[in-house]
Amino acid sequence: MRIIIIEDPLMEDIEVKILCKERTIYVDHLATAISKSQITISGKIENEYTRIFSDDIYYFEAVDNKTYIYCEKEVYQSDMKLYELEIKLLGTTFTRINKSCIMNIAKLEKVKGQINGRLLATLSNREKLIINRSYVQEIKRILGI
Amino acid sequence: MKRINQYFCSGCVAFTVTIIIVIIIHVINHQVTLGVKSEASLLFLILLIQSVLYFMENIHVKSPITHMAFELFIIISVTFFIGIPMKVIEIISLPAITETILIIAVAYAIACLSLYKDSKNDAKDINNKLKEK
Numbered sequence: 001m002r003i004i005i006i007e008d009p010l011m012e013d014i015e016v017k018i019l020c021k022e023r024t025i026y027v028d029h030l031a032t033a034i035s036k037s038q039i040t041i042s043g044k045i046e047n048e049y050t051r052i053f054s055d056d057i058y059y060f061e062a063v064d065n066k067t068y069i070y071c072e073k074e075v076y077q078s079d080m081k082l083y084e085l086e087i088k089l090l091g092t093t094f095t096r097i098n099k100s101c102i103m104n105i106a107k108l109e110k111v112k113g114q115i116n117g118r119l120l121a122t123l124s125n126r127e128k129l130i131i132n133r134s135y136v137q138e139i140k141r142i143l144g145i
Numbered sequence: 146m147k148r149i150n151q152y153f154c155s156g157c158v159a160f161t162v163t164i165i166i167v168i169i170i171h172v173i174n175h176q177v178t179l180g181v182k183s184e185a186s187l188l189f190l191i192l193l194i195q196s197v198l199y200f201m202e203n204i205h206v207k208s209p210i211t212h213m214a215f216e217l218f219i220i221i222s223v224t225f226f227i228g229i230p231m232k233v234i235e236i237i238s239l240p241a242i243t244e245t246i247l248i249i250a251v252a253y254a255i256a257c258l259s260l261y262k263d264s265k266n267d268a269k270d271i272n273n274k275l276k277e278k
Protein backbone atom coordinates (compact mmCIF):
# COMPACT_ATOMS: atom_id res chain seq x y z
CA MET A 1 0.00 0.00 0.00
CA ARG A 2 1.33 3.40 -0.97
CA ILE A 3 0.46 6.51 1.03
CA ILE A 4 0.61 9.85 -0.73
CA ILE A 5 0.07 13.05 1.23
CA ILE A 6 -0.74 16.10 -0.90
CA GLU A 7 -0.57 19.50 0.75
CA ASP A 8 -2.99 22.03 -0.69
CA PRO A 9 -3.40 25.44 1.02
CA LEU A 10 -6.83 25.81 -0.60
CA MET A 11 -8.26 22.75 1.14
CA GLU A 12 -10.48 23.62 4.10
CA ASP A 13 -10.76 20.14 5.61
CA ILE A 14 -8.79 16.92 5.36
CA GLU A 15 -10.01 14.68 2.56
CA VAL A 16 -9.00 11.04 2.19
CA LYS A 17 -9.60 9.03 -0.98
CA ILE A 18 -8.90 5.30 -1.01
CA LEU A 19 -8.07 4.03 -4.48
CA CYS A 20 -8.35 0.25 -4.76
CA LYS A 21 -9.03 -2.50 -7.27
CA GLU A 22 -11.99 -3.82 -5.27
CA ARG A 23 -13.64 -3.14 -1.93
CA THR A 24 -12.44 -5.79 0.55
CA ILE A 25 -12.72 -6.24 4.34
CA TYR A 26 -9.23 -4.79 4.67
CA VAL A 27 -10.33 -1.65 2.79
CA ASP A 28 -13.36 -1.33 5.07
CA HIS A 29 -11.15 -1.69 8.15
CA LEU A 30 -8.85 0.96 6.74
CA ALA A 31 -11.77 3.33 6.15
CA THR A 32 -13.10 2.71 9.68
CA ALA A 33 -9.67 3.40 11.17
CA ILE A 34 -9.34 6.65 9.23
CA SER A 35 -12.85 7.87 9.97
CA LYS A 36 -12.61 7.00 13.68
CA SER A 37 -13.30 10.25 15.49
CA GLN A 38 -10.44 11.47 17.62
CA ILE A 39 -11.28 12.71 21.06
CA THR A 40 -9.09 15.49 22.36
CA ILE A 41 -8.39 16.17 26.00
CA SER A 42 -6.98 19.38 27.29
CA GLY A 43 -3.80 18.90 29.31
CA LYS A 44 -1.68 21.38 31.23
CA ILE A 45 2.08 21.31 31.41
CA GLU A 46 3.96 24.17 33.10
CA ASN A 47 0.80 26.35 33.01
CA GLU A 48 0.49 25.89 29.26
CA TYR A 49 -2.58 24.11 27.91
CA THR A 50 -2.20 21.58 25.09
CA ARG A 51 -4.73 19.53 23.13
CA ILE A 52 -3.89 15.85 23.45
CA PHE A 53 -5.34 13.24 21.08
CA SER A 54 -6.83 10.26 22.90
CA ASP A 55 -4.71 7.90 20.77
CA ASP A 56 -1.56 9.42 22.32
CA ILE A 57 -2.74 8.87 25.88
CA TYR A 58 -1.61 5.76 27.77
CA TYR A 59 -3.55 6.27 30.99
CA PHE A 60 -5.08 8.77 33.42
CA GLU A 61 -4.33 8.70 37.11
CA ALA A 62 -5.86 10.58 40.03
CA VAL A 63 -3.43 11.44 42.82
CA ASP A 64 -4.36 13.70 45.75
CA ASN A 65 -7.45 15.13 44.00
CA LYS A 66 -5.45 15.96 40.86
CA THR A 67 -5.77 14.15 37.55
CA TYR A 68 -2.71 13.39 35.47
CA ILE A 69 -2.54 12.39 31.81
CA TYR A 70 0.27 10.00 30.94
CA CYS A 71 1.50 9.94 27.35
CA GLU A 72 4.52 8.02 26.07
CA LYS A 73 7.01 10.35 27.74
CA GLU A 74 5.13 13.46 28.89
CA VAL A 75 2.86 13.84 31.89
CA TYR A 76 0.14 16.51 31.77
CA GLN A 77 -2.32 17.67 34.38
CA SER A 78 -6.02 17.69 33.60
CA ASP A 79 -8.75 19.89 35.04
CA MET A 80 -11.26 17.06 34.64
CA LYS A 81 -12.08 14.46 37.27
CA LEU A 82 -11.71 10.76 36.52
CA TYR A 83 -15.47 10.18 36.41
CA GLU A 84 -15.86 13.06 33.91
CA LEU A 85 -13.14 11.55 31.72
CA GLU A 86 -14.83 8.17 32.02
CA ILE A 87 -18.06 9.69 30.63
CA LYS A 88 -16.22 11.56 27.86
CA LEU A 89 -14.31 8.45 26.81
CA LEU A 90 -17.31 6.11 26.92
CA GLY A 91 -17.31 3.68 24.00
CA THR A 92 -13.60 4.14 23.30
CA THR A 93 -10.65 1.90 24.22
CA PHE A 94 -10.38 3.59 27.60
CA THR A 95 -11.57 1.77 30.69
CA ARG A 96 -11.29 2.07 34.45
CA ILE A 97 -8.78 -0.45 35.86
CA ASN A 98 -8.76 0.57 39.50
CA LYS A 99 -10.22 3.30 41.70
CA SER A 100 -7.65 5.88 40.56
CA CYS A 101 -6.76 4.85 37.01
CA ILE A 102 -8.25 4.81 33.50
CA MET A 103 -6.18 2.87 30.98
CA ASN A 104 -6.10 2.92 27.19
CA ILE A 105 -6.47 -0.74 26.19
CA ALA A 106 -4.96 0.08 22.78
CA LYS A 107 -1.66 0.64 24.62
CA LEU A 108 -1.85 -2.60 26.56
CA GLU A 109 0.96 -4.99 25.73
CA LYS A 110 0.42 -7.87 28.17
CA VAL A 111 -1.09 -8.78 31.51
CA LYS A 112 0.08 -11.06 34.29
CA GLY A 113 -1.95 -12.67 37.09
CA GLN A 114 -0.78 -11.80 40.58
CA ILE A 115 -1.01 -13.95 43.71
CA ASN A 116 -3.61 -11.59 45.25
CA GLY A 117 -5.93 -12.12 42.27
CA ARG A 118 -5.18 -8.80 40.60
CA LEU A 119 -3.67 -8.39 37.16
CA LEU A 120 -0.46 -6.55 36.41
CA ALA A 121 -0.74 -4.71 33.09
CA THR A 122 2.34 -3.79 31.07
CA LEU A 123 1.83 -0.96 28.60
CA SER A 124 3.77 -0.53 25.36
CA ASN A 125 5.96 2.12 27.05
CA ARG A 126 6.92 -0.52 29.70
CA GLU A 127 4.90 1.15 32.45
CA LYS A 128 3.12 -1.23 34.82
CA LEU A 129 -0.38 -0.73 36.22
CA ILE A 130 -2.56 -2.72 38.59
CA ILE A 131 -5.91 -3.99 37.31
CA ASN A 132 -8.34 -4.71 40.14
CA ARG A 133 -10.41 -7.89 40.08
CA SER A 134 -13.69 -6.01 39.59
CA TYR A 135 -12.59 -4.34 36.33
CA VAL A 136 -11.31 -7.45 34.53
CA GLN A 137 -14.74 -8.31 33.08
CA GLU A 138 -15.05 -4.88 31.43
CA ILE A 139 -11.59 -5.21 29.84
CA LYS A 140 -12.54 -8.64 28.50
CA ARG A 141 -15.77 -7.18 27.13
CA ILE A 142 -13.95 -4.38 25.31
CA LEU A 143 -11.49 -6.87 23.86
CA GLY A 144 -14.39 -9.03 22.71
CA ILE A 145 -13.63 -12.05 24.93
CA MET B 146 -16.12 -15.91 35.24
CA LYS B 147 -18.31 -13.15 36.69
CA ARG B 148 -16.93 -11.27 39.68
CA ILE B 149 -19.53 -12.52 42.19
CA ASN B 150 -19.14 -16.10 40.91
CA GLN B 151 -15.38 -15.84 41.47
CA TYR B 152 -15.91 -15.00 45.13
CA PHE B 153 -18.62 -17.63 45.54
CA CYS B 154 -16.44 -20.30 43.90
CA SER B 155 -13.33 -19.40 45.90
CA GLY B 156 -15.49 -19.41 49.07
CA CYS B 157 -16.77 -22.91 48.30
CA VAL B 158 -13.24 -24.21 47.64
CA ALA B 159 -11.93 -22.53 50.80
CA PHE B 160 -14.80 -23.97 52.88
CA THR B 161 -14.29 -27.52 51.59
CA VAL B 162 -10.52 -27.58 52.00
CA THR B 163 -10.60 -25.87 55.40
CA ILE B 164 -13.23 -28.26 56.80
CA ILE B 165 -11.07 -31.20 55.66
CA ILE B 166 -8.04 -29.66 57.42
CA VAL B 167 -10.12 -29.03 60.57
CA ILE B 168 -11.35 -32.67 60.55
CA ILE B 169 -7.75 -33.91 60.23
CA ILE B 170 -6.60 -31.64 63.12
CA HIS B 171 -9.49 -32.80 65.32
CA VAL B 172 -8.94 -36.48 64.49
CA ILE B 173 -5.23 -36.15 65.37
CA ASN B 174 -6.14 -34.43 68.67
CA HIS B 175 -8.89 -37.06 69.37
CA GLN B 176 -11.42 -34.22 69.59
CA VAL B 177 -15.06 -34.89 68.84
CA THR B 178 -15.99 -31.24 68.47
CA LEU B 179 -17.22 -31.18 64.89
CA GLY B 180 -20.82 -30.28 64.89
CA VAL B 181 -23.29 -27.64 63.80
CA LYS B 182 -21.55 -24.93 65.83
CA SER B 183 -18.05 -25.54 64.53
CA GLU B 184 -19.24 -25.82 60.93
CA ALA B 185 -21.35 -22.66 61.30
CA SER B 186 -18.26 -20.91 62.72
CA LEU B 187 -16.25 -21.97 59.71
CA LEU B 188 -18.97 -20.82 57.32
CA PHE B 189 -19.05 -17.47 59.16
CA LEU B 190 -15.28 -17.27 58.80
CA ILE B 191 -15.34 -17.99 55.07
CA LEU B 192 -18.13 -15.44 54.48
CA LEU B 193 -16.12 -12.89 56.43
CA ILE B 194 -12.98 -13.59 54.39
CA GLN B 195 -14.90 -13.26 51.12
CA SER B 196 -16.49 -9.98 52.29
CA VAL B 197 -13.11 -8.56 53.31
CA LEU B 198 -11.57 -9.66 49.99
CA TYR B 199 -14.47 -8.03 48.15
CA PHE B 200 -14.28 -4.72 49.97
CA MET B 201 -10.48 -4.56 50.19
CA GLU B 202 -9.73 -5.02 46.50
CA ASN B 203 -9.78 -1.29 45.84
CA ILE B 204 -7.08 -0.55 48.38
CA HIS B 205 -4.23 1.12 46.56
CA VAL B 206 -1.27 -1.05 47.53
CA LYS B 207 1.07 -1.93 44.68
CA SER B 208 2.99 -4.82 46.21
CA PRO B 209 0.86 -8.01 46.20
CA ILE B 210 2.61 -9.35 49.31
CA THR B 211 1.93 -6.16 51.31
CA HIS B 212 -1.65 -6.17 50.02
CA MET B 213 -2.15 -9.78 51.13
CA ALA B 214 -0.51 -9.21 54.51
CA PHE B 215 -2.79 -6.22 55.08
CA GLU B 216 -5.86 -8.20 54.02
CA LEU B 217 -4.92 -11.07 56.34
CA PHE B 218 -4.39 -8.68 59.23
CA ILE B 219 -7.82 -7.11 58.64
CA ILE B 220 -9.47 -10.54 58.34
CA ILE B 221 -7.92 -11.79 61.62
CA SER B 222 -8.84 -8.54 63.42
CA VAL B 223 -12.42 -8.49 62.10
CA THR B 224 -12.92 -12.21 62.82
CA PHE B 225 -11.86 -11.82 66.44
CA PHE B 226 -13.68 -8.49 66.83
CA ILE B 227 -17.00 -9.92 65.60
CA GLY B 228 -16.47 -13.58 66.45
CA ILE B 229 -15.73 -13.21 70.18
CA PRO B 230 -18.87 -11.18 71.15
CA MET B 231 -21.00 -13.48 68.96
CA LYS B 232 -19.38 -16.49 70.68
CA VAL B 233 -18.42 -17.93 67.29
CA ILE B 234 -14.82 -17.93 68.49
CA GLU B 235 -13.98 -18.93 72.04
CA ILE B 236 -10.68 -18.00 73.61
CA ILE B 237 -10.05 -20.80 76.05
CA SER B 238 -6.32 -21.31 75.62
CA LEU B 239 -3.31 -20.14 73.63
CA PRO B 240 -3.34 -23.25 71.37
CA ALA B 241 -7.03 -22.55 70.60
CA ILE B 242 -6.17 -19.00 69.48
CA THR B 243 -3.26 -20.32 67.42
CA GLU B 244 -5.55 -22.90 65.83
CA THR B 245 -8.14 -20.22 64.97
CA ILE B 246 -5.48 -17.96 63.42
CA LEU B 247 -4.09 -20.94 61.50
CA ILE B 248 -7.56 -21.84 60.17
CA ILE B 249 -8.15 -18.19 59.14
CA ALA B 250 -4.76 -18.10 57.36
CA VAL B 251 -5.41 -21.42 55.59
CA ALA B 252 -8.93 -20.38 54.51
CA TYR B 253 -7.58 -17.03 53.28
CA ALA B 254 -4.71 -18.69 51.39
CA ILE B 255 -7.11 -21.12 49.67
CA ALA B 256 -9.51 -18.31 48.72
CA CYS B 257 -6.55 -16.35 47.33
CA LEU B 258 -5.24 -19.35 45.39
CA SER B 259 -8.66 -19.80 43.81
CA LEU B 260 -8.74 -16.11 42.82
CA TYR B 261 -5.15 -16.40 41.55
CA LYS B 262 -6.16 -19.33 39.33
CA ASP B 263 -9.02 -17.22 37.92
CA SER B 264 -6.73 -14.23 37.35
CA LYS B 265 -4.22 -16.46 35.53
CA ASN B 266 -6.98 -17.73 33.24
CA ASP B 267 -8.17 -14.16 32.62
CA ALA B 268 -4.59 -13.07 31.89
CA LYS B 269 -4.17 -15.95 29.43
CA ASP B 270 -7.42 -15.00 27.60
CA ILE B 271 -6.46 -11.31 27.45
CA ASN B 272 -2.90 -12.04 26.27
CA ASN B 273 -4.21 -14.36 23.54
CA LYS B 274 -6.58 -11.66 22.36
CA LEU B 275 -3.80 -9.05 22.43
CA LYS B 276 -1.55 -11.33 20.36
CA GLU B 277 -4.31 -11.72 17.75
CA LYS B 278 -4.46 -7.95 17.24
